[in-house]
Amino acid sequence: MSNIENIFIDRSKRESETRLKYSKYIFNSHLIMFLIIVAGAVIINYSSWLTRASNFELHTVFIVVSILFSYLLVASKVKTYIEEADSVFLLPLEQYYSKIASRTVLITYIQQLILLVIFYFITKPITDKIGSFNKLGLVILIILIAFNNLFKLAEVIYFQEKVLTKGLLFITIFSQVVGIFLKLNYSLYLGIMLFILLIFIAVQEYNKLKKEAGKEAEFYYLLKWNEAAEYDKHRKERYLKFVNMFVDVPLKGIRVSRRKYFDILLPRLKRNNFNQENSFSYYYYRVFLRQENTIYLVLRLMLIAGIIISSFNNIYVSVATIISYNYLAIIQLVPLYKQITNNMWHNILPVSEKVKVTSFKKLLTIVMLVSSVILTLVSIFFGELNLFNFIANISAFIFSSILSKVFISKVK
Template identity: 25%
Template sequence: MNNLREVWSKRFVFYINELQKYMKFIVSGHLAIVIVFAIGALGYTYSGWLNTAPQDFPAYLVVAFILSILVTLSTPVTLLKNADSVYFLPLETKLGEYLRLALRWTYFSSIVVTLAAYVVAIPLLTRVAGSTREEIIALLIFLLVLKYWSIHTEFNFRWAANGRGVWGDRFLRFLLVLVALYFLLSGSYLFVILVAIVQFIYTMAWVKKKKEVPFPFEHFIVVEQSRMMRFYRFANYFTDVPHIRGATKRRKWLDVFYKLARYGQKNTQLYLVMRTFIRTNDFFYLWLRLTGLAIIGAVFIPFPIVSIIFAAALSFATVIQIKHALLSGYEFRMDLLFPIEKDARKQSVASLIRILQFIQAAAVLIGVLIQGGNSPITFLVPVAVLIVSELTLRMNKI
């Protein structure tokens, strides 16, 4: 196939279909409820904070810092496959057309998150920092340009350096974007021009160096595989992804928890379920992330009702996903050969989830104590975690 545009079109269609196939499991159902509650809670908290925000709050610096991170993270989406390092070699002189399409999609797919953060930052800039309409529009145009510059600079750097030192490049681009955005927001346009000149020189240096080396197929193939694997691992929390296998880790320091499953035939499944949860990275880190988010919400959300809703939504998501993950495997296990009750595994999973959610509630209680809320309602946050977890466990049938 000599037409690389056609190659890209076919791969792009397959890629979109692959995303849609798994996104319908991710976005629908319980996660949609969590997202609605989380957005509502954060929006309510943010709106309330804007009414009481101090006038000396460093709005320009905070907005520039957050947007700089989003602009800097610009990993190219190439959709390259393993065999391309061989089959694309005769077409290497025509590879530019394929890569232009890849970078175009990278830009339009990644700019969405940056624009979402920009929209969220508008009330902060107008109500706290006093930015004008013209300055807000100028920031939008500047963000669109900076994102384009960041994507192409990272791509040229990866090509020229064969993927070595990527984080050093990202740190440097982050500093340049941060300084440029801060000067733009503060009205120092002369310094913005100076930073833009530095950015242009930096990019052109890597463009020139890129021409001296061949295209590093292996590096971009690895980047693409890693990117898709991250998506598949995330999708695997919600549905079975056939071609993914979760990584495991010993975690010897958690062996003390196995003592909760006392020696005996009736606790066989509980012991096996504990080992599966603790040693499987996907399950363990999923619970750890959601618990961490619940703690952060308990510490930083100043409104008790919002904090209760936020923690309850996260506990709901935790129970649903952990229960589905531990019960959804249909592979043969050695424990199936032993005379164990039919529902022993379901009961053991329920027992493990109750232990986990008790720990999560205790961690949220610590977050409430750290916040130092004077209202007794704040102590309902860990109670909500336990109640919602138990109701979800009883009502959800898998």
């Protein structure tokens, strides 16, 4: 028991250290300053909105936030810490894994309870106006959150993941949340009935598995090592893709695929594309549009920035967002050149390094220019039409362009 326990404790510590390391890069002084500004704007706008919001608007916002909260609980992945080689080397000790898995679920459960507390305090100003509080329903919700994590773990290591059960979990949690804070009895009853149905499904899955394995087989021998390892690998990759929005991380297994809907953005193939000066320009365009950690990085950051600008409708927030977007995007795109140069195909054509660097700088300049123009137009569209706002938006565009130029010049 101690050997397998030490292995998984060590993996847990290494992952925690890795997350801590990346967190230091993500939450640097620039981002923290930006988050403080955004948090202040959120609090001011939220308190102002509460004074003038209608009953319908209060209900709508609460339901939307409840949907988001329920989705986060269901979509969050449980940690298995299982790797591919474990199916061979840890097979004799698999009877002890269930105890280790229970500890990881407990950590996730505590994190989700903290999320529940945050949800409560965020929505309390709304629920004070439109609803009340059901203590019994809260107790059931706390038990339901524990069941949610245990059932997801069982699906990963014993059963099989199904969209239907995830949908039922989402509806159950959402019904319970709405019933608790809006005191809708029918919603509470629906949540309880669905909870009982989920327990029944879990028992049925367990009996089905035992029947397939034979009556004499112990339950722990049914652990799906390969599926659990693939699940945990995907969980880690998803986290690294999120971190890659802020800092450069070593992503394994980056997929490159043609996206026909982006072909319209590629320059037309002409004879000039194949001369020495332009040969790598077309190549870089294709790389940018087909790697999953490039084009989607820019689009995700643009989407977040656009939502912030349109939501707060505050010129100071808009200016800070445009500049922050440029900073976060460019520091991620500049290292892309080194990743490309590690590819064998990058060195086949007899083209000088100066031409390659110039072509890559041109690509980054166009990407940052176009995205900055779009965000500036969004800020102008959602803001008040006056001279001060116009000058502030143009100034933010100019400053962010200069910032991008400084980082682009460092490409070598």
